[in-house]
Amino acid sequence: MNYRLNAVKTVSKRRIYETLLSPEFYLLQAAGLLLGYFLVKGFTLSIDSSGFNPELSSLYSRIAGTLSGIFGNAFVDKLFSEGPFIFSFLISFAPVSIYLAMSSVFRFGLEKNVGAIELLTYGPMDGTTYFLAFMVKDALLTVIYSSILTIFFLLAAAVYNLFLGPMYFVFILMFFFLTLSLYSYGIFASVLMDNPASSIILFSAIFIFFTLIQIGSFTITHGYIRNFQLCLNGLYSGYLPIFIGI
Amino acid sequence: MKAIKTALFVSALIFLFVTQVPADVPVRKEQVVYTIVAYNGRDYSHTFCREDTDTVYLIANIESFIILKKTFVYFWPLTKHWNMDLETLNKTFKGLIEIKGKGRGEFKKLNPVKYTYYNVQDEYEDNWRVAKGEDAYREVEKWKVMYQEYLQQVVDYRNKYEEYRKTYYELMNKMENLRESGEDVIEILHVIESLEQPAEPSMPDHYTVPPASVNEAFIFDLPAGEYLIRFILEDGTVLQGSEKKVVVFEKRRAKGVGFEVIPGDRWTRPVENKIKFSIVYVDGTTDLYIRPFFQDEYNDLYYNKMMMNDGGGNKRMYNWERMQQVPQAKILLMDQGDRKEFLLEKPYMVEQVKGSSLGYKIVPFNPQDLNGDKRPGLRAFHVPLKGDGRVIKISVNDKNGIGLAGSERQIRIVKQSKIEKTLFIFVILPFVALFVVLGMRTKRYRKSSLRK
Numbered sequence: 001m002n003y004r005l006n007a008v009k010t011v012s013k014r015r016i017y018e019t020l021l022s023p024e025f026y027l028l029q030a031a032g033l034l035l036g037y038f039l040v041k042g043f044t045l046s047i048d049s050s051g052f053n054p055e056l057s058s059l060y061s062r063i064a065g066t067l068s069g070i071f072g073n074a075f076v077d078k079l080f081s082e083g084p085f086i087f088s089f090l091i092s093f094a095p096v097s098i099y100l101a102m103s104s105v106f107r108f109g110l111e112k113n114v115g116a117i118e119l120l121t122y123g124p125m126d127g128t129t130y131f132l133a134f135m136v137k138d139a140l141l142t143v144i145y146s147s148i149l150t151i152f153f154l155l156a157a158a159v160y161n162l163f164l165g166p167m168y169f170v171f172i173l174m175f176f177f178l179t180l181s182l183y184s185y186g187i188f189a190s191v192l193m194d195n196p197a198s199s200i201i202l203f204s205a206i207f208i209f210f211t212l213i214q215i216g217s218f219t220i221t222h223g224y225i226r227n228f229q230l231c232l233n234g235l236y237s238g239y240l241p242i243f244i245g246i
Numbered sequence: 247m248k249a250i251k252t253a254l255f256v257s258a259l260i261f262l263f264v265t266q267v268p269a270d271v272p273v274r275k276e277q278v279v280y281t282i283v284a285y286n287g288r289d290y291s292h293t294f295c296r297e298d299t300d301t302v303y304l305i306a307n308i309e310s311f312i313i314l315k316k317t318f319v320y321f322w323p324l325t326k327h328w329n330m331d332l333e334t335l336n337k338t339f340k341g342l343i344e345i346k347g348k349g350r351g352e353f354k355k356l357n358p359v360k361y362t363y364y365n366v367q368d369e370y371e372d373n374w375r376v377a378k379g380e381d382a383y384r385e386v387e388k389w390k391v392m393y394q395e396y397l398q399q400v401v402d403y404r405n406k407y408e409e410y411r412k413t414y415y416e417l418m419n420k421m422e423n424l425r426e427s428g429e430d431v432i433e434i435l436h437v438i439e440s441l442e443q444p445a446e447p448s449m450p451d452h453y454t455v456p457p458a459s460v461n462e463a464f465i466f467d468l469p470a471g472e473y474l475i476r477f478i479l480e481d482g483t484v485l486q487g488s489e490k491k492v493v494v495f496e497k498r499r500a501k502g503v504g505f506e507v508i509p510g511d512r513w514t515r516p517v518e519n520k521i522k523f524s525i526v527y528v529d530g531t532t533d534l535y536i537r538p539f540f541q542d543e544y545n546d547l548y549y550n551k552m553m554m555n556d557g558g559g560n561k562r563m564y565n566w567e568r569m570q571q572v573p574q575a576k577i578l579l580m581d582q583g584d585r586k587e588f589l590l591e592k593p594y595m596v597e598q599v600k601g602s603s604l605g606y607k608i609v610p611f612n613p614q615d616l617n618g619d620k621r622p623g624l625r626a627f628h629v630p631l632k633g634d635g636r637v638i639k640i641s642v643n644d645k646n647g648i649g650l651a652g653s654e655r656q657i658r659i660v661k662q663s664k665i666e667k668t669l670f671i672f673v674i675l676p677f678v679a680l681f682v683v684l685g686m687r688t689k690r691y692r693k694s695s696l697r698k
Binding site for chain 1: 507508509510511512515516517519520521523524525526527528529531532534546558559560563564565636637656658659660661662663665666668669670672673674675676677679680683684687
């Protein structure tokens with residue numbers, strides 16, 4: 001067991017080091033923080049004498065209108081009941097989580113293609129150790145960026161007198177497990193395919209499919225579409241980690 | 247040039263025809279529909295189930311009324327809802343409804359019942375009553391008698407007022423004549439001042455909503471579950487298009503507490519805050535007037551469709567629905583300075599702002615002054631937002647002084663801050679980190695190159 005842990009630690013350190021050296025990681029973090037800033041600022045501009053009124057801000061009138069149309073007013077009320085932070089976190093985190101997943105998928109596929117994995121598995125590692133190293137790298141960077149976002153939102157809450165409450169922290173915890181399932185499906189896609197491009201395409205297809213299904217299960221549908229959706233829910237609800245996570 | 251002329255000519259022709267096209271008239275279809283008068287927890291809502299929708303939604307263990315009719319149905323694009331044209335066609339059927347639990351048992355028969363419903367005046371809203379059979383006729387008769395008495399009082403008042411006016415002007419003319427002739431008018435002035443203007447009669451206040459005329463309907467009072475219904479005509483056959491599913495749902499949670507938030511500058515646009523422990527964000531420009539209410543939690547889709555059968559909702563979400571105001575409540579207010587204060591419900595009047603500026607202001611109601619002959623327009627709890635405090639916590643105690651669970655809320659005043667630009671520093675930090683990392687990498691690369 002010790003050698004496995006040592007191998008996981010060594011490889012994941014290497015992976016983290018490489019990610020921290022890549023400019024894209026920082027660019028996407030900055031993009032995420034900028035999105036978060038505009039979303040929080042837009043929320044404060046949507047406050048009037050009676051409360052949150054999305055019509056006051058063009059950004060939030062579009063956001064609230066779109067979300068209400070797809071998921072209903074009850075969903076929007078609950079999403080913004082404590083403030084803008086849950087929605088802002090989702091939007092701010094999206095670029096980085098997709099980057100982390102895609103970079104793991106691409107790297108895995110590349111190393112598989114050039115035979116590096118075979119070399120490693122004949123030597124100090126086995127398959128499990130290799131997968132775990134990727135997962136540890138993605139999980140750790142997720143925790144780091146979540147912490148950065150949380151600190152940023154705490155500052156924003158202090159500046160604007162907003163409230164970062166228990167709903168937000170519970171959501172982050174659930175979101176962490178959701179991203180783990182996302183990364184594991186990325187590794188699964190890499191294992192199935194021979195080259196990095198195919199792995200990315202397969203992973204993108206899985207991600208889009210599950211996201212649409214998950215969004216679809218919350219949307220307002222009518223008549224026969226709703227019946228079809230109920231059947232689909234019954235089929236996949238047992239084994240989809242995203243579905244279980246949410 | 248010829249092509250341009252042709253294009254212009256064709257465009258003119260098209261324009262001519264387009265302007266001649268008459269406005270769209272909604273297409274009306276004759277359908278057999280179930281009209282539904284359903285109790286929604288606080289009053290009765292009216293909707294109907296068309297032929298092409300297959301489900302009726304009702305709340306469990308509450309009396310709701312269903313009638314089968316033949317009428318015209320049309321889609322109204324402005325409201326994006328279906329409507330009935332009962333003025334053109336409104337035919338009811340004679341027969342009974344058969345009902346059975348979905349997938350179990352046999353059909354049971356339901357006979358139509360005469361009924362009426364009304365709301366009785368009390369301190370708060372929820373006093374709906376249903377009267378059936380002979381009681382329904384008695385209740386409607388009672389209202390008619392009250393209303394007739396009121397009308398008679400109005401006639402008597404008008405006659406007395408006319409007499410009063412006549413006497414008043416006669417005395418005024420007499421006083422004018424006496425004054426012109428130089429005689430003493432004090433006595434006649436006393437007589438004028440002692441004249442008493444007759445009091446205008448007020449509408450009977452026993453009912454807030456008087457009983458509707460007696461109708462005949464099928465009364466549904468079912469436990470939660472799914473049922474199948476069909477209409478059996480007098481000849482024993484099933485009326486085509488009358489088979490429907492009935493979804494009877496119950497509340498998931500009850501006795502939650504929500505707040506109606508009325509800003510002092512826009513009292514016509516109150517906002518409801520229903521989610522437990524949610525935050526009320528305001529800009530602090532005006533005080534708030536709040537009214538706590540009890541609320542029950544229902545499935546979003548089922549409740550919306552019970553209110554309006556062609557509405558929509560999210561089947562996976564639950565929504566709190568307002569029921570009735572919390573009676574004789576007290577609100578505990580705590581601000582940032584740990585100051586605690588109990589707020590009491592008080593009556594207020596809404597006055598139009600005098601002068602050129604438009605709008606209303608809310609003022610305390612004083613029965614002693616000129617407003618004495620009017621009722622208060624608002625009974626609420628006044629939450630002042632002035633001062634330095636930016637966070638105010640409120641919770642509701644019932645009439646016995648016991649705190650109501652789930653009634654805690656925070657009111658936070660959100661103001662644009664001068665230091666908000668400092669948040670940009672955080673956005674720039676990743677770039678700073680990037681430059682540092684790139685610098686370190688370049689330095690290491692140079693060192694290792696030099697060693698080589």
